[in-house]
Amino acid sequence: MQQDTATPRFPRSSPYWPVVSHPLLRRVLPGLAVSALGDGMALVAVTWLAMQLAPQGQRGTWTAVAVAAYTLPSAAGTIVFARRLAGRSGAQLAGWDAVLRAGALAAIPVAHLAGALTIGRYVALLAASSLLHSWGSAGRFTLIAELLPERDHLPANAVLGVIGQAATIAGPPLAGILIGVAGPVWVIALDALTFAVLAATYRLAVPGGTRAAPAEAAPSRTAGFAVIRQHRALRGLLALTFGFFLLFGPFYVAMPVLVTEDLHGSATTLGLYYTAFGAGSLVGGLATGYLRRWPLWPITIGIVIGFGGAMLPLGLDVPVGLSLPAFALAGLLWAPYRSTSMALFQRSTTTARLPQALAANGAVVVLAVPLGTMLGGPLTAAMGARHTLLLCAAATIALGGVAAGLARLPRRPSPTGGDPAGAGPAPEPQPRPDDPVSVGTA
Structure with a gap:
């Protein structure tokens, strides 16, 4: 009897054990890791191939257009495909996104071999590949909500985050x-192959077809936005996330200028900052799962405030020896945000409505960083890089402060019961009526 109640040893004591040992998720995670590595390579290949294909003198413009095409059309896809994708399972949504990504990206090397790859066709294929991206992301987090109890959502989200950060x-x-x-076109071909592997993984590893469709015979294209609009906590979370990412956007413009003009550094110095941020993010991602017993709203708001505080040294005249560790701390704080915010969504609505809500959230959030980056140009030109970073850091702290004040206001009860925002200790999760309890629990 004493042996049964003994505290399990590592790794079984880890919050990640229920995730990596789950009979279905452990089959999906390798495919996700392979695909994430392909996307990590695409960060360089997409821009490099755009520069090769663009006419002389227009490389900067076309490179920016290519980067935007690889992400922004997902916002339109959220609305265009809402009726067709309503009621689908998480694995189906993520799998169809992977199929589209694989096919559209594979068409790029095919067009190259045929001698028909122009910069216009290249951008069009990138745009096509991203149309289901918001739905694919929603499908991954919905799959977690379908397969795991609520207490394991945050560690599972963190696993997805760590895979992405490592890649x-x-x-x-x-x-x-x-x-x-081999050239950038073949790196994109390899990225297409990784998405094909991911699509096969979802198809073969996760059984089951379509969940029951929603009650509406013809669901609205904006049903996901309606879910968020009807839920006070989700409205606040979307506003907080949009503001947080928007204020991070100017960093991509101001940071290189700060390193070269204010610090008189080189590309190596800039690389050190990026490496410090990435290392901090990896550590923060690994630590996220251990926050699962903490109230999620205070953590999420605290991340925003703490991130702004960690960014302050970049806007102050401090030596690199101080600003570099502060930037690593910013990365550590940045990493858990997506996991905690997704966990708030997962516990705030049913799994039947979750994909639509997450896709709507993704459609809005995907615009935040590009808009912030566009804003960073004139801000940096008018105020200088250091003052731009200082302004964004202070505004981020203020954003978190406003969110903290609003979170203290009385909340209306959640339609799904319990504490939707995670502001207090969560009760022991109970199976939802629409949870596929029989899937992967044997």
Whole structure:
């Protein structure tokens, strides 16, 4: 009897054990890791191929258009495909996104071999590949909500985050080597292959077809936005996330200028900052799962405030020896945000409505960083890089402070019961009526 109640040893004591040992998720995670590595390589390959295809003198413009095409059309896809994708399972949504990504990206090397790859066709294929991206992301987090109890959502979200962060660190240098050997078009071909592997993984590893469709015979194209609009906590979370990412956007413009003009550093110095941020993010991602017993709203708001505080040294006249560790701390705080915010969504609505809500959230959030980056140009030109970073850091702290004040206001009861925002200790999760309890629990 004493042996049964003894505290399990590592790794079984880890919050990640229920995730990596789950009979279905452990089959999906390798495919996700392979695909994430492909996307990490695409960070370099997409821009490099755009520069090769663009006319002389227009490389900057076309590179920016290519980067935007690889992400922004997902916002339109959220609305265009809402009726067709309503009621689908998480695995189906993520799998169809992977199929579209694989097919559209594979068409790029095919067009190259046919001698028909122009910069216009290249951008169009990138745009096509991203149309289901918001739905694919929603499908991954919905799959977690379908297969795991609520207490394991945060660690599972963190696993997805760590996979992405590790791929962002390993993918770009690997892409640089492969581009030097074979060229960027074949790195994109390899990215397409990784998405094909991911699509096969979802198809073969996760059984089950379509969940029951929603009650509406013809669901609205904006049903996901309606879910968020009807839920006070989700409205606040969407506003907080949009503001947080928007204020991070100017960093991409101001940081290189700060390093070169204010710090008189080189590309190596800039690389050190990026490496510090990435290393901090990896540590923060690994630590996220251990926050599962903490109230999620205070953590999420605290991340925003703490991130703004960690960014302050970049806007102050402090030596690199102080600003570099502060930037690593910013990365550590940045990493858990997506996991905690997704966990708030997962516990705030049913799994039947979750994909639509998450896709709507993704459609809005995907615009935040590009808009912030566009805002960073005139801000940096008018105020200078250091003052721009200081302004964004202070505004981020203020955003978190406003969110903290609003979170203290009385909440209306959630339609799904319990504490939707995670502001207090969560009760022991109970199976939802629409949870596929029989899937993967044997």
